[in-house]
Amino acid sequence: MAKVPVESQTAKDTEQQEKLAPENGQPLLGRVTRRSFLSHIGAAGIAASTPVFASVSPQASPAVEEVPAIDGVEGAVPVTLRINGKEHNLKLDPRTTLLDCLRENLNLPGTKKGCDHGQCGACTVHVNGRRVNSCLSFAVMHSMDEITTIEGIGQPDHLHPMQAAFIEHDGYQCGYCTSGQIMSAVALLKEPVGPTDEDVKQAMYGNICRCGAYPNIVAAVQSTRKQA
Amino acid sequence: MDTFQFSRPTTVDQAVQLGAASSTAQQSAEVRFVAGGTTLIDLMKLNVERPRQIVDINVLPLDKIDTAPNGGLIIGALARNSDVAHNPTVQRVYPVLSQALLSGASPQLRNMATTAGNLLQRTRCVYFRDTAHACNKREPGTGCSAIDGQNRTLAILGTSRDCIATNPSDQNVALTALEATIQIQGKGGKRSIPIHEFYLLPGSAPNRETVLEPGDVIVSVTLPPPIAGTKSHYLKLRDRAAYEFALASAAVVLKLNGNKIEYARIALGGVGTRPWRSLEAERALKGNSVNVATFRRAAEEALKDARPASENGFKVELAKRCIVRALTMSTTA
Numbered sequence: 001m002a003k004v005p006v007e008s009q010t011a012k013d014t015e016q017q018e019k020l021a022p023e024n025g026q027p028l029l030g031r032v033t034r035r036s037f038l039s040h041i042g043a044a045g046i047a048a049s050t051p052v053f054a055s056v057s058p059q060a061s062p063a064v065e066e067v068p069a070i071d072g073v074e075g076a077v078p079v080t081l082r083i084n085g086k087e088h089n090l091k092l093d094p095r096t097t098l099l100d101c102l103r104e105n106l107n108l109p110g111t112k113k114g115c116d117h118g119q120c121g122a123c124t125v126h127v128n129g130r131r132v133n134s135c136l137s138f139a140v141m142h143s144m145d146e147i148t149t150i151e152g153i154g155q156p157d158h159l160h161p162m163q164a165a166f167i168e169h170d171g172y173q174c175g176y177c178t179s180g181q182i183m184s185a186v187a188l189l190k191e192p193v194g195p196t197d198e199d200v201k202q203a204m205y206g207n208i209c210r211c212g213a214y215p216n217i218v219a220a221v222q223s224t225r226k227q228a
Numbered sequence: 229m230d231t232f233q234f235s236r237p238t239t240v241d242q243a244v245q246l247g248a249a250s251s252t253a254q255q256s257a258e259v260r261f262v263a264g265g266t267t268l269i270d271l272m273k274l275n276v277e278r279p280r281q282i283v284d285i286n287v288l289p290l291d292k293i294d295t296a297p298n299g300g301l302i303i304g305a306l307a308r309n310s311d312v313a314h315n316p317t318v319q320r321v322y323p324v325l326s327q328a329l330l331s332g333a334s335p336q337l338r339n340m341a342t343t344a345g346n347l348l349q350r351t352r353c354v355y356f357r358d359t360a361h362a363c364n365k366r367e368p369g370t371g372c373s374a375i376d377g378q379n380r381t382l383a384i385l386g387t388s389r390d391c392i393a394t395n396p397s398d399q400n401v402a403l404t405a406l407e408a409t410i411q412i413q414g415k416g417g418k419r420s421i422p423i424h425e426f427y428l429l430p431g432s433a434p435n436r437e438t439v440l441e442p443g444d445v446i447v448s449v450t451l452p453p454p455i456a457g458t459k460s461h462y463l464k465l466r467d468r469a470a471y472e473f474a475l476a477s478a479a480v481v482l483k484l485n486g487n488k489i490e491y492a493r494i495a496l497g498g499v500g501t502r503p504w505r506s507l508e509a510e511r512a513l514k515g516n517s518v519n520v521a522t523f524r525r526a527a528e529e530a531l532k533d534a535r536p537a538s539e540n541g542f543k544v545e546l547a548k549r550c551i552v553r554a555l556t557m558s559t560t561a
Contacts, residue, residue, distance in 0.1 A: 077234050094234040094282070097269070117270050118337055130310075130339040136269045137340070140234055141262065141284050184336070191335070192314065205470040206334025 035109070077140045083108065084152030094140050099123045101139035102149060110150035110179050114208070121207035124180040124187075125149050131187035133206075150179035153186060161227055162186050165220040173211035181207045185221045197222065229272050236284040240413050240445055246283045248415050248443030255365060255435040261285045261445065263306055264340035266333075267349045274357050276366060290447055291342075293317070299453035305344035305446045309399065310335070312343060322451055324460035324479050328402035331464045334471055344446035346399045347410065347426070351437050351501060353382055353393040364390040365434040380539040381475065384547070385531075386501035391434030392537055394498060395427065396473040401497035402462055404505050405479035406451050414444040423449075427502035437502075455491065458483045461558035464497070465550050474498030476547040478554040482513075489513045489522070494530065499547045506530040509551060518559055520552060527551040 076091040081101070088106060099116075102108045102125070111134060114122030118136040125134045126148040154160035162185050165171070172178040184207045193203045200218050209217065237243045243261065250259035260279040262268055263286055271277040291306040293315050301322065303312055312318055313329035333341065341349075355361040355373035362371035374382055374392055383394045400423070408423045421439060428436050440446075464477040477497035483490045492513040496504040509530035516522045527548035534544045 075231055075233065093231065095229045095231055117273065118266055118334075121334065121336060124336055131336050132340045133266075133334075133336045136264075136266050136337075138234075138262070138265070138269065138282070138284075141236075141265070141286060143236075144287075188335075202470065203335060206336045 079140045079143045081106075081139065081142055081147065082145065083147045084149060090139070092139055094138060096139045097135050098125070098137045098139045098142060098147070099134040102134065105139075108149050108151050111183075112176055112179055114177065114180070119208075120177070120180075121184060122177050122180040124183040124207065126183060126187055129187070129190070131184050148183075150183055153182065160186065162189075162220070162224045165224045166217070169216045169220040169223060170213070171216040171220040172209075172213050177207060177209045177211075181209065181217055185217075185224070188221065189225065200225075229275065230278050230280070232279055233281040234284065235281065236287060238287055240288055240290070240447060243283055243285050243288060243445050244413060244415060244443045246281070247445065249281070250442040253440040253442050253444055254437060257442075259283060259442070263342040263345045264308070264337075266337050266341050267345065271350070271357070275359055276357055285445070288445075296450060296453075301451040303343050303449045303451070305448055306342045309333070309338040309341045309343070309346060313338065321454045322402075322406055322460075324405060324462045324481060325399070325402040325451075327462035328398040328464075328477075328479060331462065331477075332398040343399070343449050346397055347403075347423075347446065347449070348438065348440075349395075349397050351393050351395040351427075351430075351434075354378070356393060365393065365430075368433060368435050375537060378539065379537040381473065381498075382537060382540055383501045384499050384534040384536045384540055384543050385496070385504055386429050387535055387537070388430045388432065388434070388501075390432055391430035391501065393430070393434070393501060394473075395500065395502050396498070397503065398462065398464060398474065398477060398497060400503040401477055401495045402479045403449065403451075404495035404503040405460070405481050405493045407493065408452075409450045410446055411448045411450060412440070412444050413447050414441060418447075420450070423503070424505045430501050455483055458491070459558045461554050463550055463554035463557060465546060466498075476543055476550045478547075478550045480551070480554045480558050482555070482558055484518060484559070487517050489516055489518060492526075494526070494551065496530065496547060496551070499534075499543055506551075508532065513555075520556065523552040523555040524548070526555070 077094045078091045081088045081090060090105060099111060099113055102111050111125055112122040114120035116135045118133040123133050123135040124131050127145050154163045162182050166182060184204055188203050193199050197218050200221050235246060237246060247259050247261060250257045258279055259281045260268055261283050268277060288306060290304040292304045293307050294302050296302045301317060309329050313326045319326045353374050356363050356365050361373040364370060364372050372391055379392060382392045403423050409420045410423060410426055411420050426438055458481050460481040462479045464474045466472045466475050474497045476499050479495045481493040492510045494506040494509040496506060509526040512526040512529040530551055531544050531548050536544055
């Protein structure tokens with residue numbers, strides 16, 4: 001690890017500075033993200049002691065890798081899923097929820113698992129344009145459906161207006177509920193919802209935020225509605 | 229979750245055949261239909277439901293909402309709760325149903341849940357959902373953890389020594405006040421059942437909740453033709469303003485003649501072991517003047533047989549006030 005000559009620094013300072021060197025701020029090892037690194041190495045202990053691999057800024061996601069379903073699993077059910085406009089032919093354990101399929105089989109981890117019981121909304125996706133909780137549906141039930149996830153809503157260099165509004169209005173803290181909030185809010189734009197903040201709260205109550213970013217979420221939704 | 233066979237019939241007859249292989253349509257069924265999945269998959273994740281076969285009925289042609297020949301409304305079994313709630317005819321002619329639906333669950337759940345699935349969403353409590361606790365509904369004869377446990381949110385009407393769980397649906401309370409009928413296609417053909425005959429009291433067999441038999445597929449729910457000039461309201465009382473079951477709720481439908489109540493239908497939620505039609509309240513209202521004293525007498529009649537458990541005695545008075553308030557709101561423009 002290169003040493004940065006500073007009078008006193010914590011281990012965290014060192015880590016930060018090493019991430020930012022060289023001076024142009026580019027990650028040292030190209031398009032390796034935290035997620036891909038961890039999924040290849042696996043052991044948490046190694047990850048903790050090699051901070052240089054963390055990317056500095058979000059990149060456009062690499063081409064979607066599909067983890068092939070385990071062939072020959074007894075009772076595996078073939079299904080073609082249409083996600084963000086792309087078709088995927090899979091053979092799945094029928095117990096696989098749509099949520100787990102997205103995250104584990106299709107490398108689309110933008111949709112989050114909060115409660116896994118349809119009570120928090122973190123797993124919200126669109127099925128045929130409607131917002132639903134992907135944790136309470138089996139993937140094999142969706143063979144003729146158009147599914148949209150947060151990855152299909154916008155890209156880092158071309159954000160959906162709702163995503164831009166969430167940033168502008170600071171509509172998140174830890175970010176874990178955020179993809180579900182945004183998916184809910186985008187669907188809401190096409191639903192009959194009254195004009196007031198109270199109406200927006202009523203329309204969004206299926207998405208829980210433990211950090212309490214609610215006022216800013218409402219502001220983000222309202223500002224996007226005014227643009228539409 | 230145990231693994232299962234998965235099939236997707238394209239006709240109601242095929243679905244009936246598949247369902248008929250189950251030994252029961254009640255708790256512990258080996259074959260389950262899945263539509264929205266919002267109750268079934270929740271319970272499967274908890275190992276409360278352990279079907280060996282799942283029959284996906286989502287492609288069956290049962291999702292239309294149409295006017296009936298007699299002027300009533302036929303709601304397809306697979307019509308989504310959100311579609312029913314926002315349907316212009318429902319909102320104009322049967323607004324209590326729309327109000328009830330929109331007060332329940334969340335927008336996401338309402339987009340998934342179906343009319344028939346909501347009918348069958350299970351009378352349940354936290355102990356039913358937790359296999360670490362004894363539950364007569366899951367396993368008859370093993371005991372009721374709620375009676376001597378936490379029962380603040382549970383039933384005060386229709387309870388037995390074996391079960392005090394509530395049916396938490398809002399839709400079903402409104403359908404009860406509207407006197408809906410349920411159309412079923414089964415092994416023996418088609419039949420139609422009034423909703424107040426569809427649900428069973430727990431008695432000594434809380435594992436049996438409805439009159440459904442193996443192979444039965446609900447195909448539609450029918451509302452009778454509207455009675456001109458009726459007023460209605462759905463009032464839901466709960467600890468939070470949203471996203472929670474009722475502690476007490478009331479669906480009221482009234483027709484007035486001048487200052488007299490000519491027609492009344494009262495159904496309660498949150499307090500019964502099934503959607504609770506109150507004939508007692510209706511008798512106390514019919515022919516009497518529209519005022520709070522009349523409403524209060526009806527409320528007293530509705531709750532006179534209430535048997536609270538250790539933590540839900542407050543529901544007796546709460547339910548009475550809910551009835552009075554709902555009647556007041558329905559008769560005040």
